[in-house]
Amino acid sequence: MKILVINGPNINMLGIREPDVYGKNTFADLLALLDRVAAEENIQIEQYQSNHEGCLVDKIQEAYGRFDGIVINPAAYTHTSVAILDALKAVSIPAVEVHISDVDSREAFRQISYAGLACKKTIKGLGFDGYRQAILYLKDFLQNK
Ligand code: CA2
Numbered sequence: 001m002k003i004l005v006i007n008g009p010n011i012n013m014l015g016i017r018e019p020d021v022y023g024k025n026t027f028a029d030l031l032a033l034l035d036r037v038a039a040e041e042n043i044q045i046e047q048y049q050s051n052h053e054g055c056l057v058d059k060i061q062e063a064y065g066r067f068d069g070i071v072i073n074p075a076a077y078t079h080t081s082v083a084i085l086d087a088l089k090a091v092s093i094p095a096v097e098v099h100i101s102d103v104d105s106r107e108a109f110r111q112i113s114y115a116g117l118a119c120k121k122t123i124k125g126l127g128f129d130g131y132r133q134a135i136l137y138l139k140d141f142l143q144n145k
Pocket of ligand 1: 013
């Protein structure tokens with residue numbers, strides 16, 4: 001089973017600012033955590049981060065025929081990007097949307113998600129554990145489909 005984990009803009013800055021919103025752990029901590037989860041669950045994962053919308057679209061397209069599932073935190077592009085929504089629909093790979101913070105209790109513009117419209121599930125407000133839960137959800141979904 002192969003899962004692609006995609007993170008959008010500024011996620012690579014985690015732990016540097018706004019620890020009250022996103023926690024004090026760094027992006028390197030997140031990468032290491034997910035590598036550990038994958039090893040424990042016997043899942044192959046690839047992790048990708050970009051600050052560029054087109055690169056995220058390219059990566060989703062490249063996943064077609066190569067990955068069984070996608071975990072995606074499109075970060076700010078969640079709330080703006082029809083291109084990412086269309087790419088997820090185009091490849092039709094089961095996807096789970098993750099947000100570290102509870103976007104529903106923040107500004108109104110963060111309560112709109114385009115990417116989420118193409119996802120099986122959205123996990124928000126659980127910090128880094130949301131990514132772990134997304135991987136476990138996809139594992140279960142893919143094994144029982
Ligand atoms: O809660 C989430 O996971 C978000 O996707 C994070 C995005 C934000 O734009 C979304 O609305 C919710 C932001 C990513 C990280 O941004 C940073 C900002 C300051 C310092 C470090 C990271």
